[in-house]
Amino acid sequence: MERYLLAGSTFFYLLGFAYSLVLLGAGKFRLGRFNLYAIAGGFVLQTAFLYLRGHAVGRCPITNTFEVLVFLSWSIALAYLLVGTTYRMSLLGAFTAPLVFGLQLLALLWPTGQSPVRQVKADGWLELHAATSLVAYGVLALACVAGVMFLVQERQLKMRVPGSIFHLLPPLTTLTEGMRRLLWLGVGLLTVGILAGFFVGVAVGQWKSGASLLVWVIYGGILFLWSRNILHSHRVAWSCIFAYGLALVTLPAMYALGGYWAK
Amino acid sequence: MKIFCVGLSHHSAGVSLRERFAVEEADLTVSLQELRASAALEEVVLLSTCNRVEIYGRAGDPADAARRCADFFRTRGGDGADFYQRHAEEGVRHLFRVSCGLDSMVVGETEILGQVKAAYALALEHGATGRVLNRLFQQAFRAAKQVRSETGITRGSVSVGSVAVDLAEKIFGDLALCRVLLLGAGKAGARVARSLQSRGVRSLVLSNRTFNRAADLAGELGGMALHFDRWQSALPDVDIVISSTAARGRLLSSEELRPVIAARRDRPLFLVDLAVPRDFDPSLNELEGVYLHDLDSLQAMARQGMAEREKEVERCERLIAAQVAEFQQWVQQDARDGRSRIGAES
Numbered sequence: 001m002e003r004y005l006l007a008g009s010t011f012f013y014l015l016g017f018a019y020s021l022v023l024l025g026a027g028k029f030r031l032g033r034f035n036l037y038a039i040a041g042g043f044v045l046q047t048a049f050l051y052l053r054g055h056a057v058g059r060c061p062i063t064n065t066f067e068v069l070v071f072l073s074w075s076i077a078l079a080y081l082l083v084g085t086t087y088r089m090s091l092l093g094a095f096t097a098p099l100v101f102g103l104q105l106l107a108l109l110w111p112t113g114q115s116p117v118r119q120v121k122a123d124g125w126l127e128l129h130a131a132t133s134l135v136a137y138g139v140l141a142l143a144c145v146a147g148v149m150f151l152v153q154e155r156q157l158k159m160r161v162p163g164s165i166f167h168l169l170p171p172l173t174t175l176t177e178g179m180r181r182l183l184w185l186g187v188g189l190l191t192v193g194i195l196a197g198f199f200v201g202v203a204v205g206q207w208k209s210g211a212s213l214l215v216w217v218i219y220g221g222i223l224f225l226w227s228r229n230i231l232h233s234h235r236v237a238w239s240c241i242f243a244y245g246l247a248l249v250t251l252p253a254m255y256a257l258g259g260y261w262a263k
Numbered sequence: 264m265k266i267f268c269v270g271l272s273h274h275s276a277g278v279s280l281r282e283r284f285a286v287e288e289a290d291l292t293v294s295l296q297e298l299r300a301s302a303a304l305e306e307v308v309l310l311s312t313c314n315r316v317e318i319y320g321r322a323g324d325p326a327d328a329a330r331r332c333a334d335f336f337r338t339r340g341g342d343g344a345d346f347y348q349r350h351a352e353e354g355v356r357h358l359f360r361v362s363c364g365l366d367s368m369v370v371g372e373t374e375i376l377g378q379v380k381a382a383y384a385l386a387l388e389h390g391a392t393g394r395v396l397n398r399l400f401q402q403a404f405r406a407a408k409q410v411r412s413e414t415g416i417t418r419g420s421v422s423v424g425s426v427a428v429d430l431a432e433k434i435f436g437d438l439a440l441c442r443v444l445l446l447g448a449g450k451a452g453a454r455v456a457r458s459l460q461s462r463g464v465r466s467l468v469l470s471n472r473t474f475n476r477a478a479d480l481a482g483e484l485g486g487m488a489l490h491f492d493r494w495q496s497a498l499p500d501v502d503i504v505i506s507s508t509a510a511r512g513r514l515l516s517s518e519e520l521r522p523v524i525a526a527r528r529d530r531p532l533f534l535v536d537l538a539v540p541r542d543f544d545p546s547l548n549e550l551e552g553v554y555l556h557d558l559d560s561l562q563a564m565a566r567q568g569m570a571e572r573e574k575e576v577e578r579c580e581r582l583i584a585a586q587v588a589e590f591q592q593w594v595q596q597d598a599r600d601g602r603s604r605i606g607a608e609s
Contacts, residue, residue, distance in 0.1 A: 157434060158548055160560040161567055167418055171436035172531060232529045234551045 002056075005049040006070065010104045012042030013073075016097030035093030036081075042100065043077040050074060060127045062134060068251070069107035071131075073100045075138025083142060083182060092178075095145045125199040133193035133212075136186050137251065140219065140244055143182035147240035150175040154234060176233045179240060180226075187219045211250040218243050264351040264594055266399065267325040268358065269332040270310075270317030271346055273368050278313075283340035286311040291382075294335075295391045302331035306396040310361075310382040312375065314368055319358060321395050325350055355399065355590055359583045362403040363410040364417070371416040371572040376407045398593060406586040413582065416575045419568030423451070424458035426564045427535050427556070431459060431503055434531050434554055438462045441502040445469045445486070446494060446514065448476040451537045451558075452507035456484060459503065468501065470494040472508070498523045502530065507537040514542040517550060524552055535561070 016038030050071065053061035061067045080096045153169040156162040169175075194212055222239045225231040231239065271284060286294050291309060298307050298318065306321040316336070322328035333346040349357040360366045362379050383400040386392045392400070411417055420426040428438075435441050441464045445456045448471040456467060467486030470493075471477035478488040489497060498504070498520070506514065515534075524532070529552065536543045536557040548555035 153433070157430065157554045160556075161563045164571075166433065169433075171432060172434050173436045176529075226529075229525075229528045232551055233531075 002049055002052050005045045005052070006104070006108065009042040009045035009049065010101065010108060012038050012045065013077075013097055013101035013104055016042070016093060017101045020094035020097060035097055039077050039080055039093055039097060039100065042104075043074065043081060046070065046074045046077065046104075060131050062130050064112065066107050066110040066112065068134065069103050069110065071134050072137055072141075072251075073103035073107065075135045076100050076103070076141045077138075078135070079139045079142045079182075083139070083178075083185070092142070092145060092149065095149060096142065099141060099145065123200055125196050129193050129196035129200055132189050132196060136189035136193055137247060139182055139189060140186035140240075140247060143179055143186055143240045144244035146175055146178040146182060147237035150179065150233060150237040151241075154237075172233070176236075179233070179236060183219065183223055183240070187216070187223060190216050190219065215243075215247045215250060218246065264355070264591070265305075265321050265323065265325050266319070266351060266354045266395065267322070267329045268317055268319050268349040268354040269329045269336075269346050270315060271336075271344055272315035272317070272366065274366070275347055276344055280344050281314070281316065284316050284336050284344060285313070286316060286339075291385055292389055295386060295389055298332065298335055299391060301335060302328045304328055304332075306393045307391050308383050308386040308396060308400065310379060312378045314375075315361070315366075317361075319354070319396065319399075321393070352587060352591065356583060356587050358399065358403050359406045359586055362407040363579055363583065364407075365576060365579055365583075369421055370569070370576065371418075371421075373411070373417055376404070380404065395594075399590065402586060402590050402593075406583055409586070410579045410582050414575045414578045416572055416579050418575075419564075419571045421565050421568045421572065423537070423558070423561045423565055424455050426561045426568070427455045427505070428458045428462055429564075430554070430556060431533055432462070434533050435502060438464050440465055442500060443467045443486075444489075444494065444497050444501040444504045445480075446504065446506040446542065447471055447508035447538065448473070448480045449507040449509075449537070452505050453480060453484065455505050455535060455537065456486075459505075460484065464503070468497055470497075495519065495523075498532075499526045501532075503533045503535065505535040505537065506542040508542055510538070510542055511540065513544045515547065516544045517546050520547055520550060520553065524550055527552070537561075 016035045019034050019038065050061050053067065053070075057063055057067075062071045076096060077100050080092060149169055150172065152165065153172055153175060156166040156169070157172070170178075194216055197209075197212065222231065222236060222243060226236050271281065273281070276284075286309060288311075291311065295307060295309055298304055298309065298320070302320070302322065303324075304320045304322050308319045310317045310319070318332045318335075320328055320332065329348045329350070333348075336344070336346060357366070358379075362376055364371045364373060364375050367375050379400070383392070383396075387397070420429045431438055431441065438459065441459075443456060443459055443464050443466070445452050445467060448469070460467065467481075467484055468489050469477045469481045469484070469486050470489040470491050471480070472491045474488060474490055477491075480486075481488040495515070508514065520532075531552045531554060534543050534547060534553065534555040536555065539558065541557055543555055543557075545555065545557070547553050
């Protein structure tokens with residue numbers, strides 16, 4: 001049952017991705033609700049999968065790489081459904097769909113962890129720490145997507161004759177505001193995650209703490225430099241992309257070293 | 264189907280002819296009454312815009328009624344015009360094409376839909392329409408809505424002014440908070456400034472080598488005049504700069520703009536250079552947060568917009584054909600039900 005739910009949600013994300021790709025390729029992309037419905041469909045099935053998996057493993061289902069990838073993909077879809085539509089950035093769906101599809105596909109292809117293994121009940125702080133941090137990563141993924149959209153739209157505006165995607169992307173100021181809010185939300189959630197980590201009743205290695213703090217400092221630094229007018233939107237957009245790339249690289253290390261994520 | 268249309272438009276008549284036959288807004292009500300009486304029309308809608316004057320009617324003898332409608336125009340505007348007639352299905356298709364902007368001078372423009380709606384509303388208010396024209400016009404509005412939402416016929420801008428507004432909206436979103444600086448008192452710049460004003464920009468500052476001309480134009484456009492030797496001092500506060508001066512050299516270089524950008528605290532700056540030779544150094548476009556477009560790029564975008572719209576015409580025609588077929592089905596169903604005379608006759 002679990003596998004069907006996961007395969008179904010992957011199929012929904014693939015639909016959203018393929019639909020955008022075909023229309024963009026044909027230069028006929030129109031803003032519509034298809035992506036929203038596709039991501040919402042994928043999200044519902046994914047939620048059901050995580051619910052069943054949570055019961056099976058006896059705790060928040062982020063106990064191995066496979067589950068973390070699914071949870072991260074779920075967090076991005078959640079952030080899109082909560083935040084993306086609010087900022088009326090409908091095309092965000094076209095950019096979000098490939099990201100969640102890619103993560104989900106990676107999870108499905110991951111060689112280990114597909115079958116649930118019953119775990120001992122985890123410390124509540126540890127669960128809060130791990131879950132909040134992953135949702136923060138989902139929100140920051142959307143900040144990264146907004147950054148990509150900003151750079152694409154900026155490039156269009158700098159061109160003598162913009163392409164057809166120019167009409168479909170939101171205004172630069174909307175994207176800037178989107179990046180700002182997503183960064184604040186992501187950093188806020190990361191902060192909660194890190195604070196919860198201090199109360200965890202197990203010993204945490206220096207590398208793990210260092211990596212967590214590094215990600216927090218980088219994102220906090222982007223916000224600080226932006227507020228001090230040292231960084232401007234263009235560089236903030238690039239920073240969102242690079243910072244997320246780094247965060248993704250450190251993520252497996254953090255969980256492996258943190259003890260929650262079982263190999 | 265006893266529906267017909269008689270009229271002339273920019274396709275068939277020049278402006279000197281169109282203005283002779285145009286019906287003033289104040290005369291529309293009287294004209295509707297005259298038409299119903301003189302042309303024996305059961306239902307009538309009179310559409311008069313700067314690009315067309317048309318009568319949509321339904322009568323027992325449509326050929327005779329159409330001839331009388333042409334006479335009605337000739338009585339008002341004299342001879343010399345060739346009025347086209349569209350009967351039955353062609354008349355229906357014509358109205359749908361007009362409402363969708365396919366028959367407009369600028370293909371895909373949306374102002375015409377408002378004008379058709381106003382003409383219909385006036386006829387409805389004065390009891391000049393009945394069941395058939397009510398249904399016909401409602402279907403025309405539905406067709407226009409469908410065409411607008413399902414095709415790209417209204418997408419893209421087709422004039423320099425609207426391209427500039429489009430770009431500004433893609434940079435700033437809502438223009439209500441934007442301040443505009445207009446350099447030079449030329450017509451092209453004023454036209455773009457007016458387009459931006461129509462979208463509700465916050466304020467407009469004008470600067471020209473001859474201060475009095477700037478002051479005159481400022482009075483006309485509702486802006487504020489600024490001495491030309493001080494225009495650069497306004498740069499940190501404005502969001503859009505439109506330039507169309509006759510200066511021989513560049514008015515602004517990267518070196519001059521760089522400190523201004525730093526002081527603007529991450530607010531974008533949109534430069535519209537309409538001057539020939541150009542007022543702004545093209546390298547300004549490479550600065551972070553600065554978006555520079557000149558006359559060539561704006562015109563290229565307008566041409567591209569027009570070409571994109573023309574590509575969509577075929578899709579629009581297909582949607583309109585379906586709407587026409589739906590209307591015909593309604594008429595046939597009406598005839599089967601025997602609920603109306605027009606239905607029974609068709």
